[in-house]
Amino acid sequence: MTRERLYLYDTTLRDGQQTQGVQFSTPEKQAIAKTLDKLGLDYIEGGWPGANPTDSAFFDAAPETRATMTAFGMTKRAGRSAENDDILAAVLNAGTKAVCLVGKTHDFHVETALGVTLAENTENIARSVEHIVKQGREALFDAEHFFDGYKANPDYALEALKAALDAGARWIVLCDTNGGTLPTEIFTITSAVIAAGIPGERLGIHTHNDTENAVGGSLAAVDAGVRQIQGTLNGLGERCGNANLTSLIPTLLLKEPYASLYETGITREALTTLTMASRQLDEILNRVPMKQSAYVGASAFAHKAGLHASAILKDPTTYEHIDPAAVGNARVIPMSNQAGQSNLRRRLAEAGLEVEPGDPALARILDEIKEREDRGYTYDSAQASFELLARRELGRLPDFFEVKRYKVTVERRKNKYDQMVSLSEAVVVVKIDGEKTLSVSESMDELGSDRGPVNALAKALAKDLGKYQSAIDDMRLVDFKVRITQGGTEAVTRVIIDSEDGSGRRWSTVGVSPNIVDASFEALLDAIVWKLLRDA
Numbered sequence: 001m002t003r004e005r006l007y008l009y010d011t012t013l014r015d016g017q018q019t020q021g022v023q024f025s026t027p028e029k030q031a032i033a034k035t036l037d038k039l040g041l042d043y044i045e046g047g048w049p050g051a052n053p054t055d056s057a058f059f060d061a062a063p064e065t066r067a068t069m070t071a072f073g074m075t076k077r078a079g080r081s082a083e084n085d086d087i088l089a090a091v092l093n094a095g096t097k098a099v100c101l102v103g104k105t106h107d108f109h110v111e112t113a114l115g116v117t118l119a120e121n122t123e124n125i126a127r128s129v130e131h132i133v134k135q136g137r138e139a140l141f142d143a144e145h146f147f148d149g150y151k152a153n154p155d156y157a158l159e160a161l162k163a164a165l166d167a168g169a170r171w172i173v174l175c176d177t178n179g180g181t182l183p184t185e186i187f188t189i190t191s192a193v194i195a196a197g198i199p200g201e202r203l204g205i206h207t208h209n210d211t212e213n214a215v216g217g218s219l220a221a222v223d224a225g226v227r228q229i230q231g232t233l234n235g236l237g238e239r240c241g242n243a244n245l246t247s248l249i250p251t252l253l254l255k256e257p258y259a260s261l262y263e264t265g266i267t268r269e270a271l272t273t274l275t276m277a278s279r280q281l282d283e284i285l286n287r288v289p290m291k292q293s294a295y296v297g298a299s300a301f302a303h304k305a306g307l308h309a310s311a312i313l314k315d316p317t318t319y320e321h322i323d324p325a326a327v328g329n330a331r332v333i334p335m336s337n338q339a340g341q342s343n344l345r346r347r348l349a350e351a352g353l354e355v356e357p358g359d360p361a362l363a364r365i366l367d368e369i370k371e372r373e374d375r376g377y378t379y380d381s382a383q384a385s386f387e388l389l390a391r392r393e394l395g396r397l398p399d400f401f402e403v404k405r406y407k408v409t410v411e412r413r414k415n416k417y418d419q420m421v422s423l424s425e426a427v428v429v430v431k432i433d434g435e436k437t438l439s440v441s442e443s444m445d446e447l448g449s450d451r452g453p454v455n456a457l458a459k460a461l462a463k464d465l466g467k468y469q470s471a472i473d474d475m476r477l478v479d480f481k482v483r484i485t486q487g488g489t490e491a492v493t494r495v496i497i498d499s500e501d502g503s504g505r506r507w508s509t510v511g512v513s514p515n516i517v518d519a520s521f522e523a524l525l526d527a528i529v530w531k532l533l534r535d536a
Contacts, residue, residue, distance in 0.1 A: 003263040006222065006252060009043040009173075009204065009230040010036050010245060012281070013058070014072050016236030017047070026057040028284050035277050036233070037065040039249075040266035045070045045100060050090025059094040067265075068138065071096040075103040075128035078116045082131035092135055099132045100140035100173075105160040106149030118156055122163045129167035139164075140171040142206065147174065147181040150189050158196050171204045171228050176217060179210030179240060183220035190224035200225030207243045209235060214243035219251070222258070233281050234293070246278045247294045250327050268326070275328035276504065288479045288498070291381075295327045298506075302332040302380075332383065341366070344390075351387045353394065365393050375512060376485040376492045382510035384530040385523070391533075400468060400532050402431040403525065406460070408453045408517050426456035432466045439463040454480065454520040461524055471535040472528055474502030482516060495519040499527040505534070 013029050016022065024032070029046065036044050044067045047055030062069055073091030076082045091099055103125045104110045110121045125141065132139040141164035143149075149157040161172050174190060181189075186205070194200050205221035205228070207214040218229050229252075235244030252258045253271055278296040282289045291299040301324040316323070316331065324331050341362050348355050355362060368389060369379055379386040391397035406428045415421050424443040429436055441463055443456035462472055479498035484491050493516045500506045507530055511522030 003261060005227065006262045006264050007042040007204075007228040008040075008245070008249070008264055008266070009045065009070075009228055010041045010067075010232065011045040011072075011206075011230055011242065012036070012232040012236055012245075014045045014047045014055075015238070015242050016232040018238040019236045019241065020238075022236060022285060024054065024284075026054055026061065029054070029058045030061065030063050031284065032233070032281060033065060033069075034063050035280055037063070037067045038270065039273060039277055040264070040270045041067050041245075042265050043068045043070050043098065045072050046094075046096070048072045048091070049094040050087060056090075056094075059096070062096075068098045069096045070098040070100050070140070072100045072102070075101050075124045076131075078114070078120045078124060082127045088128060088131070092132070092137070096137070098138040098140060098170075100142055101128050101132065102142040102144050102175075103128070103160065103164070104145065104149075105143040105157045106145035107153045107156045109145055109149070118159075122159055125160055126163040126167045129164050129169045133168035139167075139169045140173060140204070141169045142173045142175055144175050145177045147176045147186065147189055148178060150192075151185075154192070158193065158198075161193065161198055165198055165202065170202070172198060172202055173204035173206050173228065173230060174221065174226070175206040176208055177206075179208030179214065181207075181217065182211065183213055183216040186217045187220040187224045190221050190226060194225045201227045204228030204230055205243075206230040208237060209240040209242065209244070212240070214241070215247045215251070218243045218248055219258075222262070234278055234290075236281075244294075246274060246296045249274060250295045250322070254322050254326060271326060272328045279504070283478075295322075296329060298332070300324070300329055347383075347386070348390055351390070353387075353390065353396065355394070361394050365390050368393060372512075376494050377510055377512050378494065378496070379510070382496055382508045382523075384507040385509045385526045388526055388529060388533075397529075398533070398536070400432075400529060401465060403461075404429040404431055404436060406457065406521060408457055410453055422450045424450055424453040424456040426453065426460040428457070428460040428463075430461075430465065432468070435466075437464050437466060453517055454524075457517065457521055458524050461521075462528065465528075468532055471532055475528070475531050476500055477524075477527075478506070480520075485512075493519045495523045497523040497527055499531070501531065507531075 012032060017024055033044055044065060046058050046062055046069055049056050049059045049071050071091050071094040073088060076085040076088050082088060104114060104121055107118055110116060110118055129139045129141055143161055146157060164172050203226040205218050205226045207217040229248060231243035231245040231248055233245055235241040249266055252262060252264055275296040279289050291297045294300060301320055303319055344362055344366060345355055388397060408426045410422060410424050412422045427440050429438050439460045441456050441460035443451040445451050458477060465472060477497055478500045481496045483494045485494050492512060492514055495511045496508055498506060498508050509523045509526035511519040513519040
């Protein structure tokens with residue numbers, strides 16, 4: 001059976017930039033566009049040229065892509081022709097093969113927000129799309145607030161769509177702009193649109209996630225007949241975000257009935273880079289990846305319960321809906337006080353440690369884990385520290401170096417501008433091959449701001465490790481989490497550190513102490529030792 005083609009339209013660089021706290025630079029937009037293109041997206045919406053300097057600069061230096069680069073703008077304003085609208089002209093001047101224009105399809109927004117008549121708005125849509133087509137560009141029309149508009153006045157909402165269709169729009173995109181339309185409603189209304197004479201192969205869907213239904217709503221629209229899906233990487237977008245392409249893409253490729261009914265521009269081989277693409281975006285945004293993200297999250301295939309892990313050993317399909325490798329992810333068997341020996345042996349095997357069933361060391365490791373977790377440690381989110389603990393118990397951990405002592409000081413004083421500032425300084429003494437090395441580091445950044453005592457300690461510890469230095473030069477701390485596990489005067493601090501190296505490899509370590517600096521140092525030390533172990 002011939003599969004129908006679904007087209008995937010990415011709007012990370014435009015809609016994603018509306019996420020609170022997100023502001024891409026031009027080089028960042030270029031890097032993301034290249035990643036999206038390698039993944040196999042059909043369209044990449046680069047932004048709104050003329051709306052801000054970054055978007056304009058991006059289109060001036062947009063990378064060559066197989067995907068159709070698209071500029072975004074709005075339909076012409078009332079009272080002027082499409083040819084003489086300077087805002088529309090700026091969008092066309094970007095020189096993209098496709099242009100997507102947003103226009104109102106909800107009568108309330110037309111009359112209240114725009115302050116024009118319904119007939120004027122329809123005329124603006126038609127003349128704008130017609131102008132785009134005359135320029136030899138592929139025209140897309142984003143029907144803003146369409147679902148709300150259809151529920152309020154279906155005749156006018158359809159009139160606006162037909163105006164764009166008759167003017168030559170290749171795609172008419174039904175937008176759930178407020179994100180409040182549920183999947184069943186989207187299916188029913190989209191079916192009505194097709195029944196009214198607008199072919200499904202000319203329709204797209206653009207959903208927002210305000211009810212946590214953006215992916216479900218997009219799939220409902222496909223079920224009804226649309227053939228283009230718009231979304232963003234990692235679900236970026238205003239308010240609660242847009243439809244998440246890192247969930248939609250593997251669902252379309254791996255889940256029935258979609259896998260049998262449709263094909264996309266994304267190959268199974270390219271699908272294996274999805275997790276990397278997701279994490280690359282978070283890296284650019286300096287955000288910690290959401291561990292519970294479907295398909296690509298670090299916990300998406302983590303099996304903590306002993307019963308689950310035991311079943312996974314026999315057949316991964318007992319608790320996994322897909323093979324993690326299909327999306328470039330990996331199975332994780334976390335260690336905790338819920339773990340049994342089968343779970344432990346599996347986790348050790350993944351670390352390259354083969355231990356025979358019944359080995360007394362297994363019971364010792366489990367006892368140690370349970371005792372430490374009672375003191376505040378957690379190993380289900382600190383796999384690297386777990387491995388080091390197990391290796392010590394098994395006698396398989398090399399003695400790379402020894403920390404003889406460390407000291408951290410924090411000074412608060414006035415600078416030459418009579419401003420109160422703080423300065424943190426750390427001293428670390430390590431012993432390698434019988435020789436001691438003393439390293440000192442401050443926590444001042446390039447702007448003259450104090451980054452704190454933990455930063456100073458991390459810099460000092462990694463400053464001079466002699467023959468091991470080259471192995472840790474590409475290592476950096478990407479996240480630092482602190483939690484107080486007990487209250488009152490006996491409070492215990494747990495620190496979890498996420499580290500990364502130049503190859504993109506990530507690992508987590510844990511430290512526990514009544515002293516936050518000491519807990520941090522323990523986690524930092526584990527992070528470096530694990531890195532040396534892996535590179536050795």
